[in-house]
Amino acid sequence: MxxxxxxxxxxxxxxxxxxxxxxxxxxxxxxxxxxxxxxxxxxxxxxxxxxxxxxxxxxxxxxxxxxxxxxxxxxxxxxxxxxxxxxxxxxxxxxxxxxFQLDLAGRGFSFMRDGPVDMRMDQTQGQTAGELVNAASEQELADIIYRYGEERASRRIARAIVEARAKMEIGTTAQLAGIVERAKGGRRGKKTHPATKTFQALRMAVNDxxxxxxxxxxxxxxxxxxxxxxxxxxxxxxxxxxxxxxxxxxxxxxxxxxxxxxxxxxxxxxxxxxxxxxxxxxxxxxxxxxxxxxxxxxxxxxxxxxxxxx
Known part of the structure; x- marks a missing residue:
């Protein structure tokens, strides 16, 4: 525009x-x-x-x-x-x-390109989205995903993230997107990826x-x-x-x-x-x-x- x-x-x-x-x-x-x-x-x-x-x-x-x-x-x-x-x-x-940021896998903004779960607009400072998803409590994650992503399945997604990280640290965008997709039950014919709102929420939270x-x-x-x-x-x-x-x-x-x-x-x-x-x-x-x-x-x-x- x-x-x-x-x-x-x-x-x-x-x-x-x-x-x-x-x-x-x-x-x-x-x-x-x-x-x-x-x-x-x-x-x-x-x-x-x-x-x-x-x-x-x-x-x-x-x-x-x-x-x-x-x-x-x-x-x-x-x-x-x-x-x-x-x-x-x-x-x-x-x-x-x-x-430009979306196209670089290393920035971690997109689930379409596998890379580290970073999402910081300024990579010189601040907490990464990976650090957030691996450390925040289930309630904190649910609140973030609901508030910034307006995601109705926020509690189910937060629970799935916590259960997954207990077995293995969440280190890549593909891992995170897969966790969210399974928690929501797949695409079910929808055009948008199930992880879209969760990725948006984490990005907005990390960058305030x-x-x-x-x-x-x-x-x-x-x-x-x-x-x-x-x-x-x-x-x-x-x-x-x-x-x-x-x-x-x-x-x-x-x-x-x-x-x-x-x-x-x-x-x-x-x-x-x-x-x-x-x-x-x-x-x-x-x-x-x-x-x-x-x-x-x-x-x-x-x-x-x-x-x-x-």
Whole structure:
């Protein structure tokens, strides 16, 4: 949904734009192409490989300022302070795992490629998913799988994991996927793999993803310039719900007063929706990129508010 993201950002050639999730650099490169003399692009990624990869792609900036930061986007406001950057004209967050990470067996994100159960977006720090599944209690695992994966069979899966690791440490994604598949009773004609929700849950827990989303939105909404835009692309319901609820709290709504008249209620600063409903990928893009089927794009603009579209 590259074109939709760029349209939502409404790029000012002289503006300051932040890509909070560099990935393979597709969005960052497209933003940079639209920036003119004096424009600034700041890119964040927790994956040092992404920083190195994108650095090569963006090395010819021609008068435009480019800063690439190896850090969690949750720390964005603090890192922008360190760069001497104040107000921002546009912020883009493409949430989830990049295709590059999914394609590398050694990263452990996908059950389609056998590798170590890692799943860390930043491999320089933190607990791996393998350490989590081999050490957490049955109740802790069930809670994680249910909360982050919205998996109804979370208790059965957690019990199966604990029983399996008692016999042998769970060391590979194939082992883990097999345990989950057996616990759920196989695919039974379904298109999605039985381990999909469990892998999602473990990845989100290891990387503390929901807390990061909340923090970046909380700290950046007040840093947006007048008319600045925050654009967020999500890939599952938990992320989308969090983003929608956050934006909704900042969109003014009118409440009738008992004594007559109305008052506008919202959290500062006010924002307005760019469109009423989230955008989704078209049929052609879904056919080319199956991952885009679950994508939802939401965007808001900061500044004076002229009506509730929610």
């Amino acid at each position: 590259l074109n939709e993201c760029l349209k939502a950002l409404a790029i000012d050639p002289a503006g300051v734009y932040v890509d909070g999730t560099l990935g393979n650099g597709g969005h960052a490169g497209a933003i940079l192409e639209r920036l003119g003399e004096g424009g600034t692009l700041v890119g964040f990624d927790r994956d040092v490989d992404a920083i190195e990869r994108v650095s090569e792609k963006l090395k010819s900036a021609e008068g435009r300022r480019v800063e690439l930061v190896h850090d969690n986007y949750a720390n964005m406001a603090e890192r922008l302070d360190g760069l001497g950057i104040g107000k921002v004209n546009g912020l883009l967050l493409d949430l989830g795992v990049s295709s 993803e929901l807390a990061g989303i909340e923090q970046v939105l909380e700290t950046m909404v007040g840093r947006m310039a007048e008319g600045g835009r925050i654009v967020v692309l999500t890939f599952h319901s938990l992320e989308d719900r969090m983003v929608k609820q956050f934006f909704s709290r900042h969109v003014p709504r009118e409440e009738s007063l008992q004594q007559g008249g109305v008052r506008r209620i919202y959290e500062e600063p006010p924002v307005k929706w760019i469109w009423k409903r989230p955008l989704t990928a078209g049929n052609e893009e879904q056919a080319m990129n199956p991952r885009s089927r679950s994508a939802k794009l939401r965007a808001v603009e900061t500044g004076e508010y002229d009506g509730d579209k929610a």
